[in-house]
Structures are given as structure tokens and as C-alpha cells.
Amino acid sequence: MANVTLGVSSSIAVYKACEIVRRFRERGCEVRVIMTGNAARLVSPVVFEALSGNPVAVELFSERSARSIEHIEIAKWEELFVVAPATANVIGKFTSGVADDFLTTHYLASTAPCLIAPAMNGRMWRAAAVRENVAILENRGVAFIGPKRGSLACGEEDVGALADPEAIVEKALTLIRPMDLTGKSVVVTAGPTREYLDQVRFISNPSTGRMGYRIAEAAQRRGAEVTLISGPTEIEPPARVRLVMVETTDELSRAVKAHAPKCDYLFMAAAPSDFAPEKISAGKRSRKEGAFSLKLVPTADILKDVAAKKKKGQVFCGFAAEIGNHMQNAKRKLGDKGVDLIALNDVSGEDSGFASEQNEITLIWAGGKAEKLGKASKSELAARLLDAVLKKRGK
Ligand SMILES: Cc1cc2nc3c(=O)[nH]c(=O)nc-3n(C[C@H](O)[C@H](O)[C@H](O)COP(=O)(O)O)c2cc1C
Known part of the structure; x- marks a missing residue:
């Protein structure tokens, strides 16, 4: 750097x-x-x-x-x-x-x-x-x-x-960082969501929100007005960032729909649950009630929904957490969702992905061109991601 x-x-x-x-x-x-x-x-x-x-x-x-x-x-x-x-x-x-x-x-x-x-x-x-x-x-x-x-x-x-x-x-x-996002509005999503089965139990995933928090921090430092929409996390929110806390995929969806239309850049680094129980049991379900089946239904595809209303000049970046280097899946996601780029991160490695300070990211741009950002700390990758997006936009 x-x-x-x-x-x-x-x-x-x-x-x-x-x-x-x-x-x-x-x-x-x-x-x-x-x-x-x-x-x-x-x-x-x-x-x-x-x-x-x-x-x-x-x-x-x-x-x-x-x-x-x-x-x-x-x-x-x-x-x-x-x-x-x-x-x-x-x-x-x-x-x-x-x-x-x-x-x-x-x-x-x-x-x-x-x-x-x-x-x-x-x-x-x-x-x-x-x-x-x-x-x-x-x-x-x-x-x-x-x-x-x-x-x-x-x-x-x-x-x-x-x-x-x-x-x-x-x-x-x-002292040396470019203030190249001055006057720009950036929305970042981060962290997991929780989908409740009853009043106290939920389905979630191990996302810590770190990648999204680092992007929010990096964008703020480069002069952007940043809104960070975060699922439940343990990490300290970056200073001078507007923080919107959410819990379920539905809340995340509503928050993104409220903030995305006016932003210049949207980075969807949250790990929302793709499924939610069809029915939430009242109270705390007791073991005495015996075995039960849980029917899971797909949640809203937030990125696809907001990307459908993307305005000219807005840049939307989705994240794809994949096991192994599933370039094909990421490319399909890019086409399906209609975003400008997908940040593909491999969550299978011990020292990358979920709950790690490190990550490994490859960007797939609309049109299919891949750009490796490499393996580095999440702070460093956040800086490289912003550099790549701004460079592309400058062309
Ligand atoms: C144990 C110890 C701690 C010191 N702590 C400080 C300090 O925190 N700040 C300071 O300005 N000088 C401190 N000094 C004094 C400086 O070390 C001293 O002024 C020295 O000449 C500075 O040399 P330098 O600036 O070339 O490192 C300390 C000295 C000792 C022995």
C-alpha cells in the first residue's frame, strides 16, 4: 500500500x-x-x-x-x-x-x-x-x-x-490517502441475519460483518457519506458512519430499499439467510412437544430486487461467498442479479472468509472479466476494492 x-x-x-x-x-x-x-x-x-x-x-x-x-x-x-x-x-x-x-x-x-x-x-x-x-x-x-x-x-x-x-x-x-469519494454516498451491508423459528431460536451463519465494516471504514476515510446497514455483530462500528442495525433478512431488505435509491455506490457484503421458517412458533417451543418439521421458504433476493431499480451512474457490487473457486456460480449470479460486479470470496479456507481477518477476493465484472484482488487483510482488500471500482468508473 x-x-x-x-x-x-x-x-x-x-x-x-x-x-x-x-x-x-x-x-x-x-x-x-x-x-x-x-x-x-x-x-x-x-x-x-x-x-x-x-x-x-x-x-x-x-x-x-x-x-x-x-x-x-x-x-x-x-x-x-x-x-x-x-x-x-x-x-x-x-x-x-x-x-x-x-x-x-x-x-x-x-x-x-x-x-x-x-x-x-x-x-x-x-x-x-x-x-x-x-x-x-x-x-x-x-x-x-x-x-x-x-x-x-x-x-x-x-x-x-x-x-x-x-x-x-x-x-x-x-496524510497520503486519496479523498476520491468526497461528496459521494456509499451504502454498505454487513453481517449475518437471523431467521427465527420461535421467539428465542434462530437460523444464522458465522459472518462477523468484518468485510463490510472495513469497506464502510475505507469509504468514509476517502470522503464518502457512508450508511452501514448491519446485522448482529460484535465489532465496533467505524467512526463517522451512519449505522442502521437490522436483524432479519426482511429488515435488511427494507433498509437497503430505503437507502439504495439515492446512493452512488452499494456494496452488499452482508450474509443474509437465503431461507427463513415459513412459520414462527409463538413463545419458546418446548422439547415436550416432541419432534417437529421446519419448512423453510426462500427469503427475498435483496440484491436482485434493488438492482432492478438501479439508476444510471449507480454502481452496485454484490458479494458471493463460495466454497472453493466457484467462478461459474459467481458469473451466473452476476447475470441473474444485474449488478455491475460480484466480489467472489472463498469461504472454504481456514485463514480466509468468515470470522477471519484475512480474505481472498476475485472481482467479476459485468461482461465476465475477472480481476484478482488477491489474499490480504480485510482492510487492505477493502482499499483494493474501492481502488478497482473507482478506476473502472473513471474510464
Ligand atoms: C526509562 C526512560 C523513559 C523515558 N521516557 C521518556 C518519554 O516518555 N518521553 C521523553 O520525551 N523522554 C523520555 N525519556 C528521556 C529521553 O530518553 C531522553 O531525553 C533522551 O535523551 C532522548 O533521546 P532520543 O530522543 O535520542 O531517543 C526517558 C528516559 C528513560 C531513561
Whole structure:
């Protein structure tokens, strides 16, 4: 996704930088870590080497660094520069242009968007020198995140704690992400539905809603107005997204019909039940009543129904969860339903599909052309899906 340099300095929050590397990599970013000498005394560079899969730069005058003038080489390579945690010392050096180690020398050579996540004791954070340094860097276009209030290593409850790793990664990516969905309305469906047999029992499936939630999140971050129509899930809804909770396929159908007509893009990533009991028993059916037969009838084909009313310019994407690579089924679905594309995801693999953070998607476009988005985290696939849809639309 992007080449990211992570600068790590010697705050006690240094261990949280490990999580930041992991989260960038989950999103498909290539990460190179630069540590100050003091940070390398707190945590071994080997940890970051293993997590990033790349050599870690600490010494400016090491044989390796000197041979390729590594601080310049990294500056040419990177698309984003994040410093987390940033000490008061590093912030001060950046402000005054001091370049006496690898990280500060690299900072002067870097032209990539820069995000700084400070972490320090609250008294240090409020010190006049730090306040002024932060203001100067902000004026020069450097972005900051945090610090937040929290329980600090010194035992005080104060402002000074490093922002959450996820928030740092998110904010960093907004510095380079295209806002190509600004002014667009996106509707996403996610999660399973429940079809009740009686008042307490239902038929459902293991969908967690994660794929749809990631699409909603990705679209919102690219500037879209997002409505997320979700079946019952355990996951945290993305911020700044209009959330419509539903339970049954019928409720899902009504919500989609209410929101789809005015949207620009519809992504149907929910896993609604294809069947529902013909009759719902009143109360809680007792075992004493003995065996009984359940007649299941097909539920409404939501995608087909809304696609029939699709207006010119709208893009509708259906999802097909298949066992194995059932390209034929997906192609048939595309024709049957009259949508622009089907995202075919294989739910048979242990590490893809339902309840997994990973997925593997192939897009089948109207006309039958297949486009592999590959196997990646659901966040990364959501970004790739939006890229593919917008690219196609741009043509
Ligand atoms: C255990 C320990 C924790 C520290 N935590 C912080 C911190 O959270 N923030 C900070 O600005 N300085 C902190 N310091 C002080 C810095 O490490 C010190 O200012 C150092 O010179 C900064 O070097 P660097 O910016 O090159 O990493 C800490 C020092 C020690 C020994």
C-alpha cells in the first residue's frame, strides 16, 4: 500500500511502536524502522527487524549506512514518515534542524508527509520549549497526534501518553490517502441475519460483518457519506458512519430499499439467510412437544430486487461467498442479479472468509472479466476494492 518509515525514539512508550509496525504491515505497507541510539538501549533493534522484515537503521556511521548513504536512500524510498513515540528531545532537534544521529539527519532529508506522535511526562509536555517547538513544526506542515491523557510510567495520571497505535496508523494513512469519494454516498451491508423459528431460536451463519465494516471504514476515510446497514455483530462500528442495525433478512431488505435509491455506490457484503421458517412458533417451543418439521421458504433476493431499480451512474457490487473457486456460480449470479460486479470470496479456507481477518477476493465484472484482488487483510482488500471500482468508473 505505501512505503512507511517509522522513527522510534527513547520514550518509555517505545514498546508500543512494535504494534504500530504490525498494524502498518497488516494494511499492506512496507515498513522501515529508524531508531535513536537511546531507543535501541530500551528495545533491541532485532525486535523491529523481525516485525518489519527490514534492516533497522540506528547508526549513521555504520559500514552499511555509510555505503549507501542510507538516510538519503530511505528518504527517496518513503511515502510517509511517522515518528512514534517522539521524545521531547527529538521534537526539539527537528525544530532547530539539529542532525546529530540517523533519525534527525533523515528528518532533514525527508520530503514525505510527516506525523509525530509525542509521548512524555505531562510536565515535559507542558514545558514552554516543547509547546513552542510543536507550534513551529505544525506551522511547517508537520501533523501531530496526541499525546492523550492516561496513566503515565512515572505513576501520574496526566496528558502525555502515546496515542493508540491504531489511531496513529489511521491518522498517518489519511496524510497520503486519496479523498476520491468526497461528496459521494456509499451504502454498505454487513453481517449475518437471523431467521427465527420461535421467539428465542434462530437460523444464522458465522459472518462477523468484518468485510463490510472495513469497506464502510475505507469509504468514509476517502470522503464518502457512508450508511452501514448491519446485522448482529460484535465489532465496533467505524467512526463517522451512519449505522442502521437490522436483524432479519426482511429488515435488511427494507433498509437497503430505503437507502439504495439515492446512493452512488452499494456494496452488499452482508450474509443474509437465503431461507427463513415459513412459520414462527409463538413463545419458546418446548422439547415436550416432541419432534417437529421446519419448512423453510426462500427469503427475498435483496440484491436482485434493488438492482432492478438501479439508476444510471449507480454502481452496485454484490458479494458471493463460495466454497472453493466457484467462478461459474459467481458469473451466473452476476447475470441473474444485474449488478455491475460480484466480489467472489472463498469461504472454504481456514485463514480466509468468515470470522477471519484475512480474505481472498476475485472481482467479476459485468461482461465476465475477472480481476484478482488477491489474499490480504480485510482492510487492505477493502482499499483494493474501492481502488478497482473507482478506476473502472473513471474510464
Ligand atoms: C526509562 C526512560 C523513559 C523515558 N521516557 C521518556 C518519554 O516518555 N518521553 C521523553 O520525551 N523522554 C523520555 N525519556 C528521556 C529521553 O530518553 C531522553 O531525553 C533522551 O535523551 C532522548 O533521546 P532520543 O530522543 O535520542 O531517543 C526517558 C528516559 C528513560 C531513561
